Amino acid sequence: MDSVHEIAITGQNLPAKYIYTDGINLSQDPSIPLPLLEIPVVDFNRLATPSIGTGEELERLRSALSSYGCVMVTNHRVASSLMDRVRLVFKQFLALPMEERLKWQKEVDGFDGYGSDMIVTKDVAVVHDFSARLRLITWPEDRRQMKYWPEKPHDFREVLDEYSSKLRVLHDATLKAMARSLSLEDDSTFLKVIREGGTISSRFNFYPPCPTPDRVLGLKPHSDGTVITFLLQDREVEGLQVLKDEQWFRVPIVADGLVLNVGDQLEIMSNGEFKSPIHRVVLNTKKERISMATLSFPEEGKQIEPFEGLVSRERPRLYRQVKYNGVTQLGYYQSGKRVTDENLLFSRFDIPFQTPAGQIRKTQGSKNYPFTAAMPYTICQHKVLKDGQWYRVPVVADALVLNAGDHLEIMSNGEFKSPVHRVVLNPKRERISVVIASFPEEGRQIEPLEDLVSGERPRLYRQVKYSVVAQVGYYHSGMRLADVARI
Numbered sequence: 001m002d003s004v005h006e007i008a009i010t011g012q013n014l015p016a017k018y019i020y021t022d023g024i025n026l027s028q029d030p031s032i033p034l035p036l037l038e039i040p041v042v043d044f045n046r047l048a049t050p051s052i053g054t055g056e057e058l059e060r061l062r063s064a065l066s067s068y069g070c071v072m073v074t075n076h077r078v079a080s081s082l083m084d085r086v087r088l089v090f091k092q093f094l095a096l097p098m099e100e101r102l103k104w105q106k107e108v109d110g111f112d113g114y115g116s117d118m119i120v121t122k123d124v125a126v127v128h129d130f131s132a133r134l135r136l137i138t139w140p141e142d143r144r145q146m147k148y149w150p151e152k153p154h155d156f157r158e159v160l161d162e163y164s165s166k167l168r169v170l171h172d173a174t175l176k177a178m179a180r181s182l183s184l185e186d187d188s189t190f191l192k193v194i195r196e197g198g199t200i201s202s203r204f205n206f207y208p209p210c211p212t213p214d215r216v217l218g219l220k221p222h223s224d225g226t227v228i229t230f231l232l233q234d235r236e237v238e239g240l241q242v243l244k245d246e247q248w249f250r251v252p253i254v255a256d257g258l259v260l261n262v263g264d265q266l267e268i269m270s271n272g273e274f275k276s277p278i279h280r281v282v283l284n285t286k287k288e289r290i291s292m293a294t295l296s297f298p299e300e301g302k303q304i305e306p307f308e309g310l311v312s313r314e315r316p317r318l319y320r321q322v323k324y325n326g327v328t329q330l331g332y333y334q335s336g337k338r339v340t341d342e343n344l345l346f347s348r349f350d351i352p353f354q355t356p357a358g359q360i361r362k363t364q365g366s367k368n369y370p371f372t373a374a375m376p377y378t379i380c381q382h383k384v385l386k387d388g389q390w391y392r393v394p395v396v397a398d399a400l401v402l403n404a405g406d407h408l409e410i411m412s413n414g415e416f417k418s419p420v421h422r423v424v425l426n427p428k429r430e431r432i433s434v435v436i437a438s439f440p441e442e443g444r445q446i447e448p449l450e451d452l453v454s455g456e457r458p459r460l461y462r463q464v465k466y467s468v469v470a471q472v473g474y475y476h477s478g479m480r481l482a483d484v485a486r487i
């Protein structure tokens with residue numbers, strides 16, 4: 001029984017399982033909507049046509065996927081009329097009487113078909129999504145389960161067949177472009193994971209109107225468990241939001257654009273070069289909304305791990321090998337976890353890290369680093385290493401200690417030094433400190449400034465790409481970026 005849809009039609013009161021009793025952190029002030037995401041736009045035609053500036057477009061793609069994790073793809077060669085037909089056949093399907101829709105209902109423990117997801121988490125506190133879905137494998141064709149493909153409206157199958165074959169071409173070319181943007185020798189590196197037993201699915205999402213969007217979500221905060229996802233949005237009704245720098249942003253509707261986002265499996269395979277963004281769907285009080293996601297997945301049981309060509313001394317391996325499993329992925333989704341966080345080789349606890357559930361995770365100590373991770377800057381006395389000797393840093397009332405960081409050491413070609421320091425504890429007294437620190441943009445290339453390189457002062461450091469997780473990795477392994485980058 002597709003309860004969400006019928007509740008919407010009959011206007012019943014919402015059952016408690018859909019309600020976030022603490023409310024949803026929509027805008028502080030309801031009269032001011034959340035800001036619009038300035039989502040980077042990538043022109044697919046330029047990516048795919050070497051003669052017209054492929055290099056520049058590839059760099060745009062790489063940089064966007066390493067900081068935002070998503071881009072708006074334009075000129076993707078999928079006709080606007082076909083996109084409209086996809087929206088239309090789904091709306092026509094939704095308008096059918098319930099008995100007709102239920103003919104294509106999913107099994108309780110299955111993925112394909114119409115209805116709400118099975119609940120696999122044992123966590124009883126899980127809040128359900130107020131949305132219904134129709135999910136169908138479209139590729140490879142011999143994996144299609146036609147018993148779940150609606151026959152009404154009469155052209156549903158034909159339209160999905162046409163759209164999914166266009167999206168497959170786009171999907172494959174995009175994964176190849178992604179590999180090229182990271183300068184991988186074999187541009188099929190990521191695509192192989194799909195070709196070797198993987199699948200591509202279509203997921204149609206229906207979000208009914210909801211009188212209390214401040215207490216109910218269409219989709220809870222999550223990152224996709226896919227390799228990549230292409231999203232066809234509703235033409236008129238917004239609802240998708242992305243978390244960036246701990247702030248929620250609305251994703252704009254761009255006529256005929258498709259939203260491409262990195263999935264968790266690609267974040268792992270790319271060793272964190274590409275980020276799988278956290279997103280959610282909010283509801284509209286008056287209008288229903290639809291969307292359709294094209295999702296690619298590895299084969300069940302496939303081992304996913306960082307690709308060797310993306311692991312180096314400068315960029316240590318960030319994730320363990322993890323076996324892809326659809327049910328485990330769904331469990332992570334429902335309990336607000338992510339496969340990427342669960343398989344990170346070190347703790348993220350010492351960077352204020354926003355979990356999908358939306359709270360800053362409290363410092364809890366980690367398996368590997370029981371105290372440094374738990375207490376990054378606290379309870380200790382600051383000491384600095386100079387000429388092989390540790391020195392105590394004096395307390396000067398009202399003064400601030402300024403120190404150069406590793407990136408400034410590199411940019412200044414070693415003119416400024418990023419000092420090694422540590423913090424010791426006091427047997428009796430607690431101690432606190434507060435740090436204000438500045439960082440480059442994620443993915444930014446850092447290197448010595450040309451003006452500071454000369455015959456007398458040769459270049460001392462290689463170019464390195466800024467990455468917050470790699471930085472934490474160095475910290476935990478007792479390495480300094482400035483040493484790693486030293487020529």
Ligand SMILES: O=C(O)CCC(=O)C(=O)O
Binds near residue numbers: 203205231233279293
């Ligand atoms: O409906 C949307 O805009 C987003 C859908 C989504 O995030 C998903 O299907 O995973």
Ligand SMILES: [Fe+2]
Binds near residue numbers: 222223224279
């Ligand atoms: Fe999603």
